[in-house]
Amino acid sequence: MATLPPPAWSGAPAAPNLVAGAQALVAKHQCNSCHGPELLGQDAIPRIRGQREDNFAKALAGYKSNARPGYDPAMNEVAQELKDDEIRDLAAYISRL
Template sequence: MRTASFGILSTILLVTSFAHAADVKEKAAICAGCHGENGISQTENIPSLAGQPDQFLQWQLVFFRAGSRKNEQMSPIAADLSNDDIRNLAAYFASLPPPGPPSDDDPALNDAGAKIAARSHCASCHTDNFAGAKAVARIAHQREDYLLKALTDFKTSVRSGGGQAVMADVAYPLTEDQIKALAHYLAYFK
């Protein structure tokens, strides 16, 4: 009898997990409209989500839902997400392979950005390969235009929330040209 009960329980868990996976993929399909198939954005100023750390994604969705991070498109979507939705979507996008590096079209700008990244100690939070960890974003191979926007938003205090005050301190002293070089370096990081 015990074996039969285990078999039924296994079947129920398997069916539940398929239903759960289908629900997550259905919710993630809404994200694909802006963030791209498989979480890799093809849209200007929209970040790729694939390969972002799970905790980072969870916190960003919580910030959007709470209104501490504002965005015309994201705020209303996040407002309708439950805690389970947030956990499941974050785990889903974290499990996807991140975008690879595009071909670098400006090695001199890349070299300038590498020096700024070193001087700004970007690796101390984002890790040596800029893949992020825990609640810190993956910035390697992120869209260059999005990195430029994010760094500018941190510099001008448009973007805040959570432990991101350090980003304002990092971005504030950078010139526009330095931000451009840093965004380029991170987007094309090898």
């Protein structure tokens, strides 16, 4: 499954202000340091690019609340700083990549 290409987004593109804000969040939280430069995952770190928006938002919220343990504590630590609107924006942006 890890070798399957990410699904292609078929809906409307993300609004430019959403893209800019979410790209800033990706940089701030260094998402690409673990998930790779294109967010395609590497080694035991999963691909997040193209994930379903609702599932990705639920996962981030779970990391933030510590209801979802991460592979290592990094995701739980990073998610602590995320506000609800940032989780929504990241999920909307990354699902459309």
